[in-house]
Amino acid sequence: MQINQSFTVSYQYPVIFTEDTFSSNNQSLIKLIDNLSDRPEFLLCLDSEVAACHPELSQKVADYLAAAELKLSDTLIIPGGEDCKNHTQWLEDIYQAVADYKIDRHSYIIVVGGGAVVDAVGYAAATAHRGIRLIRLPSTVLGQNDAGVGVKNAINFNKRKNYLGTFVPPFAVINDFTLLNSLQVRDKRCGIAEAIKVALIKDKEFFNQLYADRFELAQFETAAMKNMIIKGAKWHLDHIATNGDPFEFGSARPLDFGHWSAHKLEELSNNELRHGEAVAIGIAIDSLYSVYAGHLTQADANKIITLLTTLGFTLNHSALQQLDVEQALNEFKEHLGGRLCITLLNNLGSGFEANHINSEWMKKSIAQLQSSELELAC
Numbered sequence: 516m517q518i519n520q521s522f523t524v525s526y527q528y529p530v531i532f533t534e535d536t537f538s539s540n541n542q543s544l545i546k547l548i549d550n551l552s553d554r555p556e557f558l559l560c561l562d563s564e565v566a567a568c569h570p571e572l573s574q575k576v577a578d579y580l581a582a583a584e585l586k587l588s589d590t591l592i593i594p595g596g597e598d599c600k601n602h603t604q605w606l607e608d609i610y611q612a613v614a615d616y617k618i619d620r621h622s623y624i625i626v627v628g629g630g631a632v633v634d635a636v637g638y639a640a641a642t643a644h645r646g647i648r649l650i651r652l653p654s655t656v657l658g659q660n661d662a663g664v665g666v667k668n669a670i671n672f673n674k675r676k677n678y679l680g681t682f683v684p685p686f687a688v689i690n691d692f693t694l695l696n697s698l699q700v701r702d703k704r705c706g707i708a709e710a711i712k713v714a715l716i717k718d719k720e721f722f723n724q725l726y727a728d729r730f731e732l733a734q735f736e737t738a739a740m741k742n743m744i745i746k747g748a749k750w751h752l753d754h755i756a757t758n759g760d761p762f763e764f765g766s767a768r769p770l771d772f773g774h775w776s777a778h779k780l781e782e783l784s785n786n787e788l789r790h791g792e793a794v795a796i797g798i799a800i801d802s803l804y805s806v807y808a809g810h811l812t813q814a815d816a817n818k819i820i821t822l823l824t825t826l827g828f829t830l831n832h833s834a835l836q837q838l839d840v841e842q843a844l845n846e847f848k849e850h851l852g853g854r855l856c857i858t859l860l861n862n863l864g865s866g867f868e869a870n871h872i873n874s875e876w877m878k879k880s881i882a883q884l885q886s887s888e889l890e891l892a893c
């Protein structure tokens with residue numbers, strides 16, 4: 516006897532680009548609340564750096580909700596950066612607040628923070644009551660064009676990146692450009708690496724535009740930054756919606772271009788390297804390997820490296836000396852499940868999946884990055 520169960524669930528969520536979300540004349544958030552008359556509960560989780568840089572924010576959210584006769588139950592401050600994914604005592608604080616304030620599946624958790632806090636609060640929201648509505652306001656460039664717009668949530672376990680996690684789409688994402696003003700330079704820069712990544716695997720025109728805008732982007736000029744964030748987020752969302760595998764049942768992971776080494780470099784540097792900084796190095800490594808393997812021209816790889824270095828990324832980091840290629844590839848394979856699947860480039864704007872990596876060529880690519888032999892395109 517066998518019953519074959521089958522059903523389909525369709526997901527929709529808006530990704531809104533706006534400024535000053537909690538000013539009284541911005542209706543973006545309140546318009547999302549489809550159960551206003553039930554007076555749902557709201558819990559606010561703030562990245563500690565966001566809370567420090569925007570001390571008025573919690574009161575502003577409370578006032579904003581009060582104008583619609585809604586109540587902010589509480590504000591929790593979550594340690595910003597990778598710390599919140601490594602040390603998770605605060606998870607209990609969220610679960611406790613969910614219990615104390617009777618936050619149910621029709622209530623809302625609003626998270627304002629960098630990719631790490633969004634990932635971690637997303638994990639808490641997805642697991643409490645098996646899923647509470649989550650409104651994300653990513654507050655870093657990387658959060659807005661990548662980490663905060665997709666369907667994944669995670670924390671680390673035993674120093675292994677994203678070892679515990681869920682595939683649960685958010686209720687909504689609000690990309691508020693105003694939040695980015697308080698970022699440190701390196702956090703403004705980090706997110707540009709993810710835009711370059713998605714451009715390299717998907718859209719040559721986008722890559723060429725990033726290349727043409729490299730001096731404006733290096734100065735974080737507003738128009739170039741907004742365009743980079745919106746296009747990066749759009750491609751990220753498009754990939755999830757159309758690649759036929761939003762919850763990654765297969766092994767192919769094109770959005771992880773440059774990430775097999777990046778994840779390891781983050782660990783090896785004890786998180787001294789930010790995710791985006793590690794991704795910039797990972798992009799350079801896999802671009803040079805794509806040349807070794809005969810898929811990409813050296814001139815194209817040089818253009819990629821020129822773009823990354825003009826933006827201020829340091830590509831020769833000391834963590835590279837400790838990178839064990841075979842071990843890192845094995846761990847990445849284990850994380851993917853199934854067979855090894857590494858995205859390489861056969862052109863600017865065109866990625867493809869490779870199931871075999873020649874470790875010697877990979878080591879040579881890394882050695883090339885560490886040497887000053889690179890002949891740059893500019």
Ligand SMILES: NC(=O)c1ccc[n+]([C@@H]2O[C@H](COP(=O)([O-])OP(=O)(O)OC[C@H]3O[C@@H](n4cnc5c(N)ncnc54)[C@H](O)[C@@H]3O)[C@@H](O)[C@H]2O)c1
Nearest residue numbers: 564595596597629630631654655657662667694697698790
């Ligand atoms: N879920 C996904 O699909 C996905 C995708 C990519 C990356 N990620 C994860 O995202 C994380 C990296 O995110 P990130 O690059 O945003 O870095 P981050 O979250 O570590 O933030 C960097 C720093 O900026 C601070 N910060 C955040 N917003 C601020 C603001 N507006 N003003 C001042 N300071 C602010 C944070 O407190 C932190 O110290 C990694 O953990 C990575 O694994 C997840």
Ligand SMILES: [Zn+2]
Nearest residue numbers: 709774790794
């Ligand atoms: Zn990434």
